[in-house]
Each structure stands twice: as structure tokens, then as C-alpha cells.
Amino acid sequence: MAKKEAVKGIFNDIAPSYDRLNHFLSMNIDKRWRRVAIKRIAEQEKGxxxxxxxxxGDFSIAAVRGGVQQVVGIDISEKMLEIGRRKIMGMGLQEKITLQYGDSxxxxxxxxxxxxxxxxxxxxNFEHLEWGLKEMHRVLKKGGKVIILEFSMPEHFPMKQLYRFYFKHILPVLGGWVSGNKGAYTYLPESVSRFPQGKEFLExxxxxxxxxxxxxxxxxxIASLYTAHK
Incomplete structure (x- = not known):
């Protein structure tokens, strides 16, 4: 199975428990990371x-709350999008946020x-990383900014060892128990370890x-915030 189809299946399957598990497994640190990313959006970029x-839609919602005027969110998981649309409707943000199916x-x-x-x-999760990044570059205005939040692996003792143990032995068990899909939370640490990080991703x-x-x-x-301009 192509990576894209596998990823779509994983996220469709865990969609009902995704938000709850995200916050629980990160001990709500993911919310702080999003706030840090939102602060990187300059006033002239908030259109x-x-x-x-x-x-x-968590980041889309955070962006609007941070002053962004209009947000379009795309994803290949329809079930994730359905949950996001319900959240946005419940918050009365449907005039500012549109979530739609889309391939990066x-x-x-x-x-x-x-x-x-x-x-x-x-x-x-991109099947072809550079294709996705080049598409992002194409649809970005000249002078605009790309902001990427992604998991990364700590490099120094003792966090490096503690995090690897948590990722390999604790997270798959907890995530699989709550979501009913252990494979999804085995995929997470594997995908993070394979992803080009730091200097390699900047290149x-x-x-x-x-x-x-x-x-x-x-x-x-544990996470990295990457920014770049066009």
C-alpha cells in the first residue's frame, strides 16, 4: 500500500480519539507549541x-484566535475533517475557517x-516530501512565510534516552489502548525517526x-519549529 493511502487509513481510524489522545500523550504541551508557532505570523501575514x-483543525482555530483573517485547511482524512468542521461550527468560526479535502x-x-x-x-506524513514542499512554495505569495511544526528526536542525555523509551514502549501501548489501533501509535515513532531533521530538513x-x-x-x-520565506 502506498504511504498516502496507509496514512489516510490510519487517521480515518483514529479520528474519534485523536484530539483527546494528542493532548493526553503530550501532556498538553502541543497547545503551547502551537502558540509559539502562531507568534511567528507577522501582522502583514495575517490575511x-x-x-x-x-x-x-486545532491549528486553524488557533490561527484565527491569533488574528488571522481567513484560514483554509486541507487534509486527506475525511473523518478528521468532519470532526474539525463540527468543532468550527460549535465555535461559530465557519465564516473564517474552511476545511476541505486536499492533497499536499x-x-x-x-x-x-x-x-x-x-x-x-x-x-x-507526506509521501513525497519535496513535492509537497514545492507545492507549498508555489501557492505562497512572494515575501510570504512557511511555518512547520514537527516532532523531532532529542539529542542529549538523559532526555534522548527517556524519550526514546517512551516513544518505543509507552506511547504505542497507551495510544493503542485508547484508540483501539496500536499500529497507528507504532507508526508515529517510526515516522519521526525516519524524518529528516535539523540541518538536513533545512537543506x-x-x-x-x-x-x-x-x-x-x-x-x-521533542519538537522543532521550522520557518522559511519565499
Whole structure:
């Protein structure tokens, strides 16, 4: 099975428990990471935002609360999108946020359509990473910014050892028990360990046309915030 279809199946399956597990397994640190990312959106970039791999819309909602005027979120998991739309309706934000099915590697948007593009914990799921990044570059306005939040592996003792143990032995058990899909939470640490991190990912951003790529490590390196410009 192609990676894209496998990822779609995983997230459709765990959609009902995704939000609850996300916050529980990260001890709500994921909310703080999103706030840090939102602060990177400058005032002139708060017009129109594309949230790639938007899932259930947490980052889209945070962006609007942070002052962004219009958000379009895309994802390949229809069940995640359904949950996100219900959340947005319940908050009365449907005039500012639109969630729709969309493939990061084949976006149905014109060139230079967005002021800023975000991806929160989804870029490692791209089947063809550089295709997705080049599409993001294409639909981003000149002078616009890309903001990418992604898990990473700590590099220093003792967090490196503790985190690897948690990722390999604790997270799959807890995630599988609550969601009923242990495979999904086995995929998570595997996908993080395979993803190009730090300098390697910054070089990929440059190859895809982005300028001034930078990385900020968050919470001992458990996550990384990457930014770049067009």
C-alpha cells in the first residue's frame, strides 16, 4: 500500500480519539507549541493562511484566535475533517475557517494565493516530501512565510534516552489502548525517526526554493519549529 493511502487509513481510524489522545500523550504541551508557532505570523501575514494536513483543525482555530483573517485547511482524512468542521461550527468560526479535502502534493489553488502556510505535525506524513514542499512554495505569495511544526528526536542525555523509551514502549501501548489501533501509535515513532531533521530538513527547504530556513528546538528537542520565506 502506498504511504498516502496507509496514512489516510490510519487517521480515518483514529479520528474519534485523536484530539483527546494528542493532548493526553503530550501532556498538553502541543497547545503551547502551537502558540509559539502562531507568534511567528507577522501582522502583514495575517490575511489568508493555508493549514496543510490540518487534521481536526486545532491549528486553524488557533490561527484565527491569533488574528488571522481567513484560514483554509486541507487534509486527506475525511473523518478528521468532519470532526474539525463540527468543532468550527460549535465555535461559530465557519465564516473564517474552511476545511476541505486536499492533497499536499497536488493543491488545487492558484500560484501565490496565501500569505502564510503552516503544517503542524503533518509534514513527515507526506509521501513525497519535496513535492509537497514545492507545492507549498508555489501557492505562497512572494515575501510570504512557511511555518512547520514537527516532532523531532532529542539529542542529549538523559532526555534522548527517556524519550526514546517512551516513544518505543509507552506511547504505542497507551495510544493503542485508547484508540483501539496500536499500529497507528507504532507508526508515529517510526515516522519521526525516519524524518529528516535539523540541518538536513533545512537543506531540503532550500532545495525547494525557500529562503532563510531556520529551526527552533522546543521542549528539549521533542519538537522543532521550522520557518522559511519565499
Amino acid at each position: 489568508r493562511l493555508l493549514d496543510v494536513a490540518c487534521g481536526t 502534493e497536488r493543491m488545487e489553488f492558484p500560484d501565490q494565493d496565501f500569505d502564510v502556510i503552516t503544517v503542524a505535525f503533518g509534514v513527515r 531540503i527547504l532550500s532545495r525547494c526554493g525557500f529562503q532563510q530556513p531556520s529551526q527552533k528546538k522546543l521542549t528539549f528537542g
